[in-house]
Amino acid sequence: MNLDQLLNQLLTALTSISLLLLISIGLAVIFGMMGIINLAHGEFLMLGAFATLAGVRVGLNIWLAMLLAPLLVGLFGLLVERLLIQFLYGRLADSMLATWGLSLIMVQAVVFIFGTTTQGIPTPLGNFSLGQYSVSWYSVVLILAALLLISVVFWVFKRTRYGLLARAAMQLPEMAMSLGINTRRLNALTFAFGSALAGAGGALLAPITGVVPGMGQAYIGRAFMNVIIAGPGVLTGTTAASGLLGTVEYTASYVSTPFIGQAALLIFAIVLIRFLPTGLSGRWGKQL
Amino acid sequence: MKFLLRKIPFEAKGLLVIAGVAFILTGLVEDYQATQWTVWVIYGLLALSLTLVWGKGGIFSLGQVAFFGIGGYAYGVVGVNLIHTTGESLSALVAAGLLAALFAAAQGFFMFYGNVGDVYIAVITLATTLVLYTFMLSTSGRQYAIGIAYLGGFNGMTNVPPLTLFNSFLSQRDLLLVTIIIAAAIAFVVRFLLRRPFGRVIAGLRTNELRTQLLGYDTRRYKLLLYMLGGGIAGLAGGFYAAWGQFISPTVFSLSQASLAVIYVLVGGRASLSGAFAGAILVEGLSTNLSKGGTEATPIVLGLVMILIVLLLPTGIAPALATLLKRIQIRGGKIETRGLSPLLEEKFLSKTIPTASAFRKNSGRLETVELRKTFGGLVAVANASLTFDSSGVYCLIGPNGAGKSTYFNLLIGRYKPTSGQALFAGKPLNRMPIFRRVQQGMGIKLQVVSIFTELSVFENMWLAAYAISRNSLWAEQQAGQLLERFGLLQYADEQAGTLAHGQQQWLEIGMVLAQEPSVIMLDEPTAGMTREETARTAELVRELGKQASVIVVEHDMEFVRLLDAPVTVFHQGQIFAKGRLEELRQNEDLQNIYLGRYRNVEVK
Numbered sequence: 066m067n068l069d070q071l072l073n074q075l076l077t078a079l080t081s082i083s084l085l086l087l088i089s090i091g092l093a094v095i096f097g098m099m100g101i102i103n104l105a106h107g108e109f110l111m112l113g114a115f116a117t118l119a120g121v122r123v124g125l126n127i128w129l130a131m132l133l134a135p136l137l138v139g140l141f142g143l144l145v146e147r148l149l150i151q152f153l154y155g156r157l158a159d160s161m162l163a164t165w166g167l168s169l170i171m172v173q174a175v176v177f178i179f180g181t182t183t184q185g186i187p188t189p190l191g192n193f194s195l196g197q198y199s200v201s202w203y204s205v206v207l208i209l210a211a212l213l214l215i216s217v218v219f220w221v222f223k224r225t226r227y228g229l230l231a232r233a234a235m236q237l238p239e240m241a242m243s244l245g246i247n248t249r250r251l252n253a254l255t256f257a258f259g260s261a262l263a264g265a266g267g268a269l270l271a272p273i274t275g276v277v278p279g280m281g282q283a284y285i286g287r288a289f290m291n292v293i294i295a296g297p298g299v300l301t302g303t304t305a306a307s308g309l310l311g312t313v314e315y316t317a318s319y320v321s322t323p324f325i326g327q328a329a330l331l332i333f334a335i336v337l338i339r340f341l342p343t344g345l346s347g348r349w350g351k352q353l
Numbered sequence: 354m355k356f357l358l359r360k361i362p363f364e365a366k367g368l369l370v371i372a373g374v375a376f377i378l379t380g381l382v383e384d385y386q387a388t389q390w391t392v393w394v395i396y397g398l399l400a401l402s403l404t405l406v407w408g409k410g411g412i413f414s415l416g417q418v419a420f421f422g423i424g425g426y427a428y429g430v431v432g433v434n435l436i437h438t439t440g441e442s443l444s445a446l447v448a449a450g451l452l453a454a455l456f457a458a459a460q461g462f463f464m465f466y467g468n469v470g471d472v473y474i475a476v477i478t479l480a481t482t483l484v485l486y487t488f489m490l491s492t493s494g495r496q497y498a499i500g501i502a503y504l505g506g507f508n509g510m511t512n513v514p515p516l517t518l519f520n521s522f523l524s525q526r527d528l529l530l531v532t533i534i535i536a537a538a539i540a541f542v543v544r545f546l547l548r549r550p551f552g553r554v555i556a557g558l559r560t561n562e563l564r565t566q567l568l569g570y571d572t573r574r575y576k577l578l579l580y581m582l583g584g585g586i587a588g589l590a591g592g593f594y595a596a597w598g599q600f601i602s603p604t605v606f607s608l609s610q611a612s613l614a615v616i617y618v619l620v621g622g623r624a625s626l627s628g629a630f631a632g633a634i635l636v637e638g639l640s641t642n643l644s645k646g647g648t649e650a651t652p653i654v655l656g657l658v659m660i661l662i663v664l665l666l667p668t669g670i671a672p673a674l675a676t677l678l679k680r681i682q683i684r685g686g687k688i689e690t691r692g693l694s695p696l697l698e699e700k701f702l703s704k705t706i707p708t709a710s711a712f713r714k715n716s717g718r719l720e721t722v723e724l725r726k727t728f729g730g731l732v733a734v735a736n737a738s739l740t741f742d743s744s745g746v747y748c749l750i751g752p753n754g755a756g757k758s759t760y761f762n763l764l765i766g767r768y769k770p771t772s773g774q775a776l777f778a779g780k781p782l783n784r785m786p787i788f789r790r791v792q793q794g795m796g797i798k799l800q801v802v803s804i805f806t807e808l809s810v811f812e813n814m815w816l817a818a819y820a821i822s823r824n825s826l827w828a829e830q831q832a833g834q835l836l837e838r839f840g841l842l843q844y845a846d847e848q849a850g851t852l853a854h855g856q857q858q859w860l861e862i863g864m865v866l867a868q869e870p871s872v873i874m875l876d877e878p879t880a881g882m883t884r885e886e887t888a889r890t891a892e893l894v895r896e897l898g899k900q901a902s903v904i905v906v907e908h909d910m911e912f913v914r915l916l917d918a919p920v921t922v923f924h925q926g927q928i929f930a931k932g933r934l935e936e937l938r939q940n941e942d943l944q945n946i947y948l949g950r951y952r953n954v955e956v957k
Binding site for chain 1 (some may be wrong): 413415460462463464466467468469470471472473475476477479480481482483484486487488490491607608609612615619649650652653655656657658659660663664667
């Protein structure tokens with residue numbers, strides 16, 4: 066294998082790992098910090114993509130549109146938490162069912178507004194050549210964006226007042242409450258933060274996929290498995306799981322087809338869960 | 354005549370009635386109605402499978418449509434191949450059910466034997482469905498053929514043969530008749546099964562999985578069997594679906610299809626078998642009427658229904674109505690008074706100890722050799738070597754954090770030791786799961802009351818007795834006897850959760866005794882008891898110690914004094930001292946431990 070071929074493969078593998086991280090980090094924050102699985106996560110991704118699309122349509126610079134999308138989805142998340150999620154804490158099955166209902170409504174609402182035709186944003190930046198291979202600059206952007214989001218999550222939870230309180234509330238909710246921490250407000254903020262991360266993931270997906278109301282469905286299967294394999298560790302677990310599952314998916318896709326790659330990811334994850342029922346980070350304790 | 358009728362089980366009578374009604378009905382309906390109703394019944398069958406798995410078994414499977422779709426594709430593939438050779442497609446329907454059950458077995462094995470939590474099960478089942486969806490979309494190439502059947506990718510299989518019976522194709526009306534009869538037959542078989550011991554164990558594990566394991570049931574296997582049964586029923590429904598539309602496509606695996614199955618069950622009530630069909634028909638009828646308007650508002654309405662039911666009527670619409678009716682009836686009813694705690698009744702003890710029977714296991718010596726457990730860097734139990742003879746009472750005491758509870762949990766199998774051995778009658782216990790230890794003759798009562806609060810008092814006792822005998826009749830007798838001895842017979846039909854706290858304690862002790870264990874393990878049995886109750890419990894334990902080995906973890910020194918038994922003191926994970934309580938009282942180090950003067954105490 067030549068050096069350029071090796072580098073090219075490495076870049077492709079890193080891209081699938083980053084993509085996995087981008088589509089699941091928002092879900093992971095909400096699951097890890099609040100113990101809630103947001104079944105509408107795919108639709109939060111979709112919302113981020115449509116926000117970017119709408120931004121570009123009204124003439125915004127694409128990067129600016131991508132920056133605004135997470136803010137919008139974050140605000141939407143805040144609304145959802147106040148109107149729906151806050152009544153369902155401690156009712157795991159019910160919170161999943163309610164967010165599922167929400168996802169049905171969101172898909173159809175977007176159909177009403179934007180229609181069902183596939184719309185796209187041209188992939189920005191073009192290509193560069195790596196030996197005999199032509200590589201998209203945008204895949205480099207995806208890798209950098211994944212690193213950036215990890216840093217943002219790390220910074221928010223480790224360096225801000227909110228992050229400290231949120232981690233305290235995650236580890237011992239009753240204690241946090243008896244210390245006078247307003248866990249209600251904290252939960253709302255965490256849900257909004259996770260939603261914003263999902264919005265960022267969706268925004269970054271917009272240029273490389275067909276933007277359609279049902280697009281969430283194509284991603285959430287993998288996002289769910291990634292979060293399950295990650296376990297309770299939001300950062301460490303999700304990064305490790307993305308690395309592992311991304312490599313599995315990439316390898317299987319390389320030797321066959323992308324669809325087989327996705328199936329391989331799932332089967333690998335189900336077999337792995339038999340031996341690590343609490344995920345990769347399950348044994349590390351409740352750490353970030 | 355009346356006598357004959359009584360001998361036929363309710364299920365068979367019900368099936369006959371439904372078949373009769375269906376026969377008349379299908380003679381009257383229009384073809385287009387028959388077509389529509391058939392698919393409603395098929396969806397009802399799908400909902401039934403979810404009710405069984407989720408409502409009855411507590412397995413939160415969000416991807417029940419995966420089995421429905423697999424059944425549909427199985428019917429399509431087998432049917433296409435068969436119809437040209439044998440000219441029939443009925444066996445394709447059987448294949449649909451079997452293949453789906455097989456798939457459920459494979460998936461369920463990893464979930465249940467991995468001890469995966471509820472959220473994870475929900476997510477894994479849903480993710481499986483989504484991956485099947487993506488995978489099926491990719492099967493448009495000519496290479497995706499099984500025999501002469503092409504999977505067809507996005508377009509699906511368009512040449513699925515209709516169902517045959519006696520080598521001729523069924524008309525739409527006949528298909529409706531066959532679907533109704535088979536769906537009803539399955540529903541009645543499920544109902545029958547749930548009343549058998551299998552169903553009682555399933556109800557037990559839904560209510561309190563840990564207690565079910567502590568009674569000696571292999572809950573993983575029961576869950577797997579139930580999940581396979583549910584998968585098979587969903588697969589059969591999928592087979593019917595493919596035969597009905599002569600078509601199957603990846604959309605059966607889509608999220609919206611998956612959500613429909615859940616919505617049927619939510620509307621019909623999570624645990625109601627007939628509700629499954631009611632829910633499916635109600636929701637499908639509503640959707641049909643909604644889409645008549647032209648605009649596609651159905652998903653929004655369904656999403657709202659889902660949210661509203663979860664927020665306002667978590668038990669489902671039909672059961673909520675039933676509760677309302679009951680509440681109106683009960684208003685003005687009498688308040689029941691509870692009797693004295695039975696342990697305080699005269700001559701209680703002499704009647705309490707069960708006589709040995711055929712199901713009593715050979716008693717043997719329980720011993721641990723250098724048993725050690727560490728959590729991270731913390732040594733919770735350090736190399737504990739102890740021997741318990743086949744009869745007699747043994748006390749384990751020590752201050753909080755001394756390691757006695759960890760040691761207890763190592764003995765019953767909730768923790769795996771870091772190193773060392775535990776042996777029971779010479780057999781190594783280390784890799785033995787809880788339920789198998791119980792089958793070997795251990796009876797376990799944990800500190801917190803752990804009973805099946807949603808089941809009747811009798812069913813609680815019955816589950817305990819059945820676990821060791823696997824004999825329904827013997828279990829009934831045993832349960833009846835123990836309930837009588839513990840003065841609980843009058844509450845036999847009431848929900849165990851409505852008993853007073855003390856009575857729940859006796860019920861649980863009774864459940865342990867119903868298993869006639871040769872080693873009885875009690876973790877702080879007197880927690881929350883009055884002095885008098887404590888004294889009675891001590892008498893009971895001493896009496897039990899004549900026939901079996903009783904290991905008691907206890908805080909309460911008064912209770913330990915009453916037991917008058919050899920005592921082992923744990924301190925900082927070590928066995929600190931052994932002996933009679935009177936001897937130990939002289940030990941100054943021990944006094945220091947209990948008075949908190951830790952600084953002076955060196956562990957030897």
